[in-house]
Amino acid sequence: MSENGTERDDATAADAAGGDVVTMDKIVALCKRRGFVFPSSEIYGGVGSTYDYGHYGVLLKNNVKNAWWRAMLQEREDIVAIDSAILQHPKVWEASGHLAGFTDPLVDCRTCEQRFRADHLGELACGRKPSKHPGEAEECSLTEAREFNLMFETTIGPVKESGATAYLRPETAQGIFINFKNVLQFSRKKPPFGIAQVGKSFRNEITPGNFIFRTREFEQMEMEFFVPPQEARQWFEHWLAERERWYVELGLRPDHLRMRPHEQDELSHYSTATSDVEYLFPIGWSELEGIANRGNFDLTQHAEHAGEKLEYFDQASGERYVPHVIEPAAGADRAALAFLVDAYDEEVVPGAAAEGEEAQAEETRTVLRLHPRLAPVKVAVLPLVRKDGQPELAREAYEALRGRVQAEYDEGGSIGKRYRRQDEIGTPWCVTIDHQSVQDRTATVRERDSLAQERLPIEGLAEEIERRVQAPWTTPKLDRQETTEPWIST
Numbered sequence: 001m002s003e004n005g006t007e008r009d010d011a012t013a014a015d016a017a018g019g020d021v022v023t024m025d026k027i028v029a030l031c032k033r034r035g036f037v038f039p040s041s042e043i044y045g046g047v048g049s050t051y052d053y054g055h056y057g058v059l060l061k062n063n064v065k066n067a068w069w070r071a072m073l074q075e076r077e078d079i080v081a082i083d084s085a086i087l088q089h090p091k092v093w094e095a096s097g098h099l100a101g102f103t104d105p106l107v108d109c110r111t112c113e114q115r116f117r118a119d120h121l122g123e124l125a126c127g128r129k130p131s132k133h134p135g136e137a138e139e140c141s142l143t144e145a146r147e148f149n150l151m152f153e154t155t156i157g158p159v160k161e162s163g164a165t166a167y168l169r170p171e172t173a174q175g176i177f178i179n180f181k182n183v184l185q186f187s188r189k190k191p192p193f194g195i196a197q198v199g200k201s202f203r204n205e206i207t208p209g210n211f212i213f214r215t216r217e218f219e220q221m222e223m224e225f226f227v228p229p230q231e232a233r234q235w236f237e238h239w240l241a242e243r244e245r246w247y248v249e250l251g252l253r254p255d256h257l258r259m260r261p262h263e264q265d266e267l268s269h270y271s272t273a274t275s276d277v278e279y280l281f282p283i284g285w286s287e288l289e290g291i292a293n294r295g296n297f298d299l300t301q302h303a304e305h306a307g308e309k310l311e312y313f314d315q316a317s318g319e320r321y322v323p324h325v326i327e328p329a330a331g332a333d334r335a336a337l338a339f340l341v342d343a344y345d346e347e348v349v350p351g352a353a354a355e356g357e358e359a360q361a362e363e364t365r366t367v368l369r370l371h372p373r374l375a376p377v378k379v380a381v382l383p384l385v386r387k388d389g390q391p392e393l394a395r396e397a398y399e400a401l402r403g404r405v406q407a408e409y410d411e412g413g414s415i416g417k418r419y420r421r422q423d424e425i426g427t428p429w430c431v432t433i434d435h436q437s438v439q440d441r442t443a444t445v446r447e448r449d450s451l452a453q454e455r456l457p458i459e460g461l462a463e464e465i466e467r468r469v470q471a472p473w474t475t476p477k478l479d480r481q482e483t484t485e486p487w488i489s490t
Contacts, residue, residue, distance in 0.1 A: 022344040059376035079194035084175025095305035110141040118145035168202035177298040194225040219332040226323035251371035256280040270297035289330035296322040343368040368426030378405040384434040394433040
């Protein structure tokens with residue numbers, strides 16, 4: 001997968017956005033304010049395009065990865081899991097072609113001393129004059145383009161001079177291919193079957209950017225599906241549909257998704273067909289996931305370089321063959337960003353107030369309308385006041401809830417401010433404990449999207465919230481949105 005693939009501008013992007021209020025600046029600000037994501041090493045000035053995930057960011061990305069694992073393992077019986085090493089034998093990258101061909105064209109500017117991708121100059125800003133592209137200003141002095149290998153090089157051993165050269169993996173896929181024989185032996189599977197993996201990959205990108213969309217360290221969710229050669233086309237079509245379905249079921253608006261087949265000149269040399277699932281980010285249509293028909297290139301290459309047979313023998317037919325591979329490859333960081341962008345919303349609502357206080361006339365609330373399965377926190381328990389037995393009862397309800405779902409207890413500040421905090425992190429339900437709760441052991445359950453409130457017994461509340469988390473869900477944005485750009489399928 002081209003995890004850090006090329007962003008695409010599209011003339012219809014503004015129409016398809018359908019009046020969205022979201023911008024990348026708003027997402028970055030919200031992530032910093034609410035502890036989703038912040039710049040790495042910030043107290044030292046940061047490191048270009050590296051980010052740390054805070055508490056809610058960790059929960060969100062874990063939920064994205066768990067949803068992916070669920071789709072791969074729990075909902076199917078033809079896929080097994082693996083977790084391969086980040087450091088692998090250097091010959092792995094020789095066989096895969098990364099040592100020789102995993103490059104981007106690089107130019108240096110002698111004036112501002114910055115480096116740029118030569119094939120992206122029209123999308124980048126000049127180091128001295130950001131309103132212009134590199135090479136457009138009079139003082140710009142660009143070098144001739146040269147090829148730059150994107151793999152991070154390191155050394156295995158205590159002394160650099162005598163150690164063996166190794167590389168941080170630029171993709172997780174090769175760790176699957178080199179373990180094909182091992183998995184075939186222990187898993188008792190036969191083609192068609194898949195091997196899935198989630199893990200960190202590293203690419204020394206020349207011009208990373210757009211927040212967590214393009215970074216040098218990122219997390220991939222890749223699956224290699226091994227099939228009989230004659231079945232490759234039908235399984236390619238199967239995975240196109242399956243991967244589109246996954247994003248829609250988790251709440252992305254269909255008119256903000258499209259499937260874009262690669263043109264012939266875009267295809268990797270080993271691929272007979274590749275399509276990208278693209279999402280309409282504020283930066284334009286950009287790749288979320290690639291689905292590729294890789295043929296038998298990878299297994300053949302590793303068999304040749306390692307001197308090992310990587311093939312399948314069908315005892316029933318007596319046929320021996322090298323399976324072809326269909327690869328759905330997604331980025332966990334990009335998926336998390338897409339879900340954040342699609343969920344972001346602002347609306348004017350009646351003001352909230354603490355008990356006994358007059359409510360404000362109106363206020364604008366920021367809310368993340370995340371699918372409940374993806375929301376970092378599923379339910380927050382809020383005592384209306386910190387007295388009269390309310391905190392004790394709220395704690396009791398919280399303890400019951402957190403045994404079943406990710407829950408949060410919050411008693412600091414006015415009830416209105418606490419609601420707004422939970423809205424901004426995407427919490428689907430807030431349970432408020434008030435004076436009536438102490439009398440009859442019921443609580444007010446507030447729904448994030450509609451703001452509807454209902455009284456429910458505290459007994460059984462944990463089971464009810466758990467049921468709602470797993471229930472089918474669609475974004476309320478669809479109810480008020482006029483579709484202007486249909487989802488484009490192959």
